[in-house]
Amino acid sequence: MSLRDHLLRRIAVEGPLPLSEYMAECLLNPSHGYYTTRDPLGAAGDFVTAPEISQMFGEMLGLCLAQSWLDQGAPAPFALAELGPGRGTLMADILRATARVPGFRDAAQVHLLEASPALRKRQAETLAGAAPVWIDRVEDLPEMPLLLVANEFFDALPIRQFRRDGGAWRETVVAAEGEALRFGLGPLAPLAALAPRLEDTADGDIVELCPAAPAIARTIGARIEAHGGAALIVDYGDWRSQGDTFQAMRAHGSADPLETPGAADLTAHVDFEPIAAATPSAHSLLTPQGVFLERLGITGRAERLAAGLDGERLASHIAAHRRLTHPAEMGSLFKVLAFHPHTAGPPPGLEAAGHRE
Ligand code: SAH
Helix, strand or coil, X not given: CCHHHHHHHHHHHHCCEEHHHHHHXXXXXXXXXXHXXXXXXXXXXXXXXXXXXXXXXXXXXXXXXXXXXXXXXXXXXXXXXXXXXXXXXXXXXXXXXXXXXXXXXXXXXXXXXXXXXXXXXXXXXXXXXXXXXXXXXXXXXXXXXXXXXXXXXXXXXXXXXXXXXXXXXXEEEEEEECCEEEEEEEEXXXXXXXXXXXXXXXXXXXXXXXXXXXXXXXXXXXXXXXXXXEEEEEEEEECCCCCCCXXXXXXXXXXXXXXXXCCCEEECCEEHHHHHHHCCCEEECCEEHXXXXXXXXXXXXXXXXXXXXXXXXXXXXXXXXXXXXCCCCHHHHEEEEEEECCXXXXXXXXXXXXXXX
16 A cells, blocks of 8 residues: 555544644655655755765764863763764764774764664664664663764654644644645644744744654753763754745655655754753754854865865865855754753854853
8 A cells, every 4th residue: 555545544534634643654654654765865865964965064073072072071981872864974974083082982882863774774884883773762872971963853853833823723734635635724722832932923824843852852961961961953944933844855856745745855944942942951052054064164174175186076075065054055044053961061163052042
């Protein structure tokens, strides 16, 4: 049975599905899910991420984590963890960049949270030398200092979406019209979780909630607060987004999210405010990716790498640097939020949030 038929059957039995259910089925259905059945990354896939654009991204994040580790007294052992590692490229670059930090590699126990069997296989190949441990839930991270990265992980978590109607909300649902899937609106309902959004929205406005994000942030933040470490969360979005950010990507272009369930990537912009609010640790100011990478010295690194290149390879290296940092490319849309213990400062490249939020 195709995923469309499975969804039509579910809708016939349960009624229209909240967007979060639709997204979860499309991305992670065990036999038809987008991530469970394929490697979607790279030029031949549907989208390209920062670590796939250039090794410099992972190098900067690796040095940032290693400096935090040194600043906190080089605790050993520690968990070096990644959420949603894709092809394993980012972790491989982090390990290479930190190989010469004395003691770092020996103390690091690599943990990967990955839902996709296809991508776990890919990560096993890329990271064969690092003896990674795969986990199914963040709660399975060991109780020890934690250095964690998550790049384009939170945008893949299912969202719920609501349209304001007076003082209450109607939820976006996926309904059936014959054999076709169509967006609809659920019944009018007050929602305690959205009470604060009555202050900054007007009738007809759309807001989104990512129910899984705060719980993940709380668990990671609790490890960091109790045992030390840091987390770098990188994604597109903003402190508090507004409007419809639900989107489908296929073959490097936008697609209709209901047209080909399971065959397109579905994402939403990340709201960092609920992630920051959920962590018991301290957190940094939300910082544009371009600013963060510049502060860590990506341009100096780019110049050193450029010295060994010419022709096509030099041109694509320069384009990659621009793509990662320029405000018109990924530099502003992508943001970085760090968690750190209250007893330590934020990782390099980021400022403490203090009492500004
Ligand atoms: N971080 C990588 C890949 C980003 S794509 C990069 O920057 O290239 C999103 C990744 O998160 C994929 O590895 C996907 O399989 C994984 N993923 C998505 N939802 C997940 C979930 N609920 N639990 C665990 N992993 C998930």
